[in-house]
Amino acid sequence: MNLFRRFLCAASALLLSFGTAFAQDVALTSRDGSIRIDGTLLSYDGEFYRVDTVYGPLTLDGQGVTCEGPGCPDLDAYVAEITFSGTRRMADVLIPALIQAFSARNQLSLTREVIDDTHSTFVLSDVDRVRARFELRATTTSEGFADLIAEEADIALVLREPSKAEEAMAEASGSGNLVSGRRARVVALDGMVAIVSAGQPVKDLSLEQLAEVFSGDTSNWSAFGGADVPVILYTPPATAGLFEAFQDRVLRPYRKTMTEEGFRQSSLEELADSVAADSFAIGLTTLSEIGNADPIRISGSCGFEQAPSLGALKTEDYPLTLPLMMFTPARRLPLMARQFLDFTASSSADVVIRRAGFVDQAITTSDFDTQGDRLAHAITAVGPEVPLSELKRLVETLRDRDRLSTTFRFEAGTKLDVQSSENILRLAQALETGAFDGKTLLFTGFSDSAGPAGPNNALALKRARLVMGQVREAATAADFSRVQLYADAFGETLPMACDDTDWGRAVNRRVEVWVQ
Amino acid sequence: MGKTGSAIFGAFLLVCTVVKNVWADTVPLALPAPLPSVSASLPSLPQLQPVRFQPVRKALPAVQGHQLQAITAQQANISAFGISCDMKLNASAENDATIHVRISAPCDPNQTVVLEYEGLFADITLNMTGMADFQIPALANHNEFLVHFEQHLPERISIETPDLDEYVRVALGWGEEDAPRLSGEAPRHLPFERMTLGDGSGRVVQVISHHLDPDAQAGVIRLGMNVGVTKNNCGRTQSGSVVQTSPGLTQLRYDLKLAASSCDDVGRNLQLKNILQDLKLASN
Numbered sequence: 001m002n003l004f005r006r007f008l009c010a011a012s013a014l015l016l017s018f019g020t021a022f023a024q025d026v027a028l029t030s031r032d033g034s035i036r037i038d039g040t041l042l043s044y045d046g047e048f049y050r051v052d053t054v055y056g057p058l059t060l061d062g063q064g065v066t067c068e069g070p071g072c073p074d075l076d077a078y079v080a081e082i083t084f085s086g087t088r089r090m091a092d093v094l095i096p097a098l099i100q101a102f103s104a105r106n107q108l109s110l111t112r113e114v115i116d117d118t119h120s121t122f123v124l125s126d127v128d129r130v131r132a133r134f135e136l137r138a139t140t141t142s143e144g145f146a147d148l149i150a151e152e153a154d155i156a157l158v159l160r161e162p163s164k165a166e167e168a169m170a171e172a173s174g175s176g177n178l179v180s181g182r183r184a185r186v187v188a189l190d191g192m193v194a195i196v197s198a199g200q201p202v203k204d205l206s207l208e209q210l211a212e213v214f215s216g217d218t219s220n221w222s223a224f225g226g227a228d229v230p231v232i233l234y235t236p237p238a239t240a241g242l243f244e245a246f247q248d249r250v251l252r253p254y255r256k257t258m259t260e261e262g263f264r265q266s267s268l269e270e271l272a273d274s275v276a277a278d279s280f281a282i283g284l285t286t287l288s289e290i291g292n293a294d295p296i297r298i299s300g301s302c303g304f305e306q307a308p309s310l311g312a313l314k315t316e317d318y319p320l321t322l323p324l325m326m327f328t329p330a331r332r333l334p335l336m337a338r339q340f341l342d343f344t345a346s347s348s349a350d351v352v353i354r355r356a357g358f359v360d361q362a363i364t365t366s367d368f369d370t371q372g373d374r375l376a377h378a379i380t381a382v383g384p385e386v387p388l389s390e391l392k393r394l395v396e397t398l399r400d401r402d403r404l405s406t407t408f409r410f411e412a413g414t415k416l417d418v419q420s421s422e423n424i425l426r427l428a429q430a431l432e433t434g435a436f437d438g439k440t441l442l443f444t445g446f447s448d449s450a451g452p453a454g455p456n457n458a459l460a461l462k463r464a465r466l467v468m469g470q471v472r473e474a475a476t477a478a479d480f481s482r483v484q485l486y487a488d489a490f491g492e493t494l495p496m497a498c499d500d501t502d503w504g505r506a507v508n509r510r511v512e513v514w515v516q
Numbered sequence: 517m518g519k520t521g522s523a524i525f526g527a528f529l530l531v532c533t534v535v536k537n538v539w540a541d542t543v544p545l546a547l548p549a550p551l552p553s554v555s556a557s558l559p560s561l562p563q564l565q566p567v568r569f570q571p572v573r574k575a576l577p578a579v580q581g582h583q584l585q586a587i588t589a590q591q592a593n594i595s596a597f598g599i600s601c602d603m604k605l606n607a608s609a610e611n612d613a614t615i616h617v618r619i620s621a622p623c624d625p626n627q628t629v630v631l632e633y634e635g636l637f638a639d640i641t642l643n644m645t646g647m648a649d650f651q652i653p654a655l656a657n658h659n660e661f662l663v664h665f666e667q668h669l670p671e672r673i674s675i676e677t678p679d680l681d682e683y684v685r686v687a688l689g690w691g692e693e694d695a696p697r698l699s700g701e702a703p704r705h706l707p708f709e710r711m712t713l714g715d716g717s718g719r720v721v722q723v724i725s726h727h728l729d730p731d732a733q734a735g736v737i738r739l740g741m742n743v744g745v746t747k748n749n750c751g752r753t754q755s756g757s758v759v760q761t762s763p764g765l766t767q768l769r770y771d772l773k774l775a776a777s778s779c780d781d782v783g784r785n786l787q788l789k790n791i792l793q794d795l796k797l798a799s800n
Binding site for chain 2: 088092093096097100103104109110111112113114115116117118120138267269272273276291292351355356357
């Protein structure tokens, strides 16, 4: 009965249109013989059959049925074929490193078949035979989405969420809604950074100044307090996701576009090497690819500065974080692909991610004593809107607690950004594994200082409760008798950035988690 | 009986064998002189008795068949330089997490042996006395070396290298001629060494090694491969293996296969910059 129910339950949603003319090349019969489905085998992923039937395409659990007919696959010779396509930021280093670690963890031997610098196939084998082939194509974020939508890739490697046009294309082609469900996973974090050589004395710029430099409006270092020498500009390939993201998040808010005057580099490695060798140069790259150059800190008019450190990226305190994401199709992926995806979210993968030069999402803690700079800023923020009593309450509440690296930020209103959505799942998973048993978690809301303090504090508390509720909802297997969750808010009390810019206000609108 | 005694006794047996053969065949001692061209009367010769050689009658020591075989084998177990043919493999840990390996196979002069280490293979040609002596940068704390000979069983040796934690290393081993060349680029404050093991005509192992300096700045050593397309490697898939070791991290090991280059591209040099993971070094 169980098998029969499993068999029926496994028959899944309609994925393709009706009316396809097909040959009846497989007959799948339930183990008790009561149900038989005829159709054309579309795929077998080592676990499930996908069959085109008179009812449309159905997905059937291989354990619940027997297969007869010329189209039946050889169950003992199945090799999972998985294609990755997308940004070189992930395909060059991160994904190969994760595949290598995944292979070693599963005691599979690995051979990388190199077709050229941008195209490889990883063959994973056990002592008996080949188990999986992971094809990796290093292209761009846009091509990754295009390949996913065209079903030419199983996993898209991307640096941004899909554009409206890509979402529409996916819907129209039957690839489903790209932004609903769990189709996006943040694998690791990176950051957009401007870099200069070790010999360049200017080491911090505001986002507005960065926009001026990369738009070509300012072309002399003296404008930023440096020597009276020209700025030599190095820019990433126009096809890179980084280029698009910088355009969206830094240039567009100041109504500027990337200048054509700079030296356009074919890769970020070349760009970093060129900048490191030229004292007049500035370049745009990612934190994982600064090479031997120095990263620029982002400064604000009120004196706040954010260095693109690993910690600041993990907490999203640095404003230009760049989540590295994998998008999956609406259909079920082969078992080996699903195992690989699960592996990328494991603590074993966190080590690999750090080793590859990226920022992992493992939850770490920092104690109250390390918050000195932030408290100094808090003291400067005290005024009519933020009374000293509120600052005292903050210190008394947080003094004996540690801050988790898991921080939640919002795109607009109460909509979490993609990195924070992933953080909900990470924190829920930690609760389910009992990582915080016997402790209390305080979800602490903060706001920007735009508008009156009272409503800001109310909104901060609303966000804290919202996040706490989402974590509780996601942690279905957690034992909440062993861990206590609370929400509180301190409004404008503890700013992380100046509130005179959009990005500064976005950094300040957040929910932090403090543990005791 | 000592080795010198064995040799003398062997020579004695050889002489006895020759003498015995001469005796048995009763061959004439010399050829007759050619006949004179002018006929003349010859004096009559006296009647002579045919000469007979007497065999040496000295009694030989009683030698059993199996003892004879052992003696012969022992005699063969000496090289042309008078060194015992016994094969030896020695290894000692040196400074800088390197291992000094000595191979001795005196009766296999000029032969090529295969050194197997951490899944990598290098062809080593022994010198005319059957010796090879070289240093290998360690890729593990516990090291096992296996030397494969053409006509003998392999020799194995293990050794520990406790100071490996001060090094970051990448080794690339190839199985064919004209193998891709491991390349590294780094700023001056991140010096590295490049070493090659093997004769170059067969399997080689190339290693890039960086000593971690606690006072050094952060930086990157970029790794790449230069593939020169030659008539030896064009049209063929090239197979290799990569081993990477970093302190505190599990050793990384995988195989590589490079797609065949067209033989129309002979003479070209291909650069692969994204196949090997650069060494990213954080400051302490």
